[in-house]
Amino acid sequence: xxxxxxxxxxPTIRSYAVVWIALVILTAVTVTIGxxxxxxxxxILSLAIAAAQATLVFVYFMHLRYEKHxxxxxxxxxxxxxxxxxxxxxxxxxxxx
Amino acid sequence: xxxxxxxAGHSGGGKLxxxxxxxxxxxxxxxLFLLYAMYRYNHxxxxxxxxxxxxxxxxxxxxxxxxxxxxxxxxxxxxxxxGDKAKARLFLLITIALALAFIxxxxxxxxxxxxxxxxxxxxxxxxxxxxxxxxxxxxxTMTGIHALHVLIGIGLFSVIYFLINKGSVTPQRPILxxxxxxxxxxxDVIWIFLFPLFYLIS
Numbered sequence: 209x210x211x212x213x214x215x216x217x218x219p220t221i222r223s224y225a226v227v228w229i230a231l232v233i234l235t236a237v238t239v240t241i242g243x244x245x246x247x248x249x250x251x252i253l254s255l256a257i258a259a260a261q262a263t264l265v266f267v268y269f270m271h272l273r274y275e276k277h278x279x280x281x282x283x284x285x286x287x288x289x290x291x292x293x294x295x296x297x298x299x300x301x302x303x304x305x
Numbered sequence: 306x307x308x309x310x311x312x313a314g315h316s317g318g319g320k321l322x323x324x325x326x327x328x329x330x331x332x333x334x335x336x337l338f339l340l341y342a343m344y345r346y347n348h349x350x351x352x353x354x355x356x357x358x359x360x361x362x363x364x365x366x367x368x369x370x371x372x373x374x375x376x377x378x379x380x381x382x383x384x385x386x387x388g389d390k391a392k393a394r395l396f397l398l399i400t401i402a403l404a405l406a407f408i409x410x411x412x413x414x415x416x417x418x419x420x421x422x423x424x425x426x427x428x429x430x431x432x433x434x435x436x437x438x439x440x441x442x443x444x445x446t447m448t449g450i451h452a453l454h455v456l457i458g459i460g461l462f463s464v465i466y467f468l469i470n471k472g473s474v475t476p477q478r479p480i481l482x483x484x485x486x487x488x489x490x491x492x493d494v495i496w497i498f499l500f501p502l503f504y505l506i507s
Contacts, residue, residue: 219379219383220383221380224376224380224383225376227376228372228373228375228376231372232369232372235365235368235369235500238501238505239361239365239505241505242361242501242504242505242506242507243361245507250505250506251506254501254502254505255498255501257501258498258500258501262494262497265375265490265493265494265497266490266494269375269379269486269490269493270486270487270490270491277320277321279321279324280320280321283324283325283328286328287328287331287335290332290335291331291332291335291338291339294335294336294339295338295339298339298342298343299342299343299346302343302346302347
């Protein structure tokens, strides 16, 4: 029996395994939703699940949970805000033509 | 790169540099995702028709293979840090095998498309509606650049395998392996978005 405290400072085999299983389960969910033909709702749902999976990878596999460097902690939010601006500005043009 | 790390002493600078590189990689794919979003908005029916031709089975299989490879390489660095070089090398080899499996499945998918005359600028493809030409153009470009990143990853893992043998990637100095894991996780994140957008959304 291993004694894992509630506040883990370092990743363990178990925490990696849990994340891996969560990623596979989320894939199964998104594939199932894709097969249901729920129309435009499927776009929102699969992108939401993709965002959840990406967050799991960033936080655990890329160790952002254990990261102390302030710049490294900010990089992912900055990239996604930039992409949101690009996509938002482009569609503000496309949608109003 | 390894020489710089050897002199750095601690991993702060090397890791920050890797993250900056990863941010540029995400912006590179971000531009392609923007193109996808626009063309999909302009040609919703063509994109739907074309996406039906991809194999969901192979797409799902490859997604799971890629997640498994991220898991095994995470274990490799865990064992390296604990000083268990033999297990670190074993899990590195499993990771390389999984990455090769991903490329093999991708190869079969592309081969099937080529067999049906679907490849960039082919006569069969150009005879199709405009939206389908755009869809397959983006499909081959984005999964192609992604597959290139997977191949680079296999190269990096192989080099690190030998560097562990040689003794220049050690439990005290695992930064090269850690940075490669950051790179590999980024490859994962890109696939996480590619998979639903090309294979699932109808």
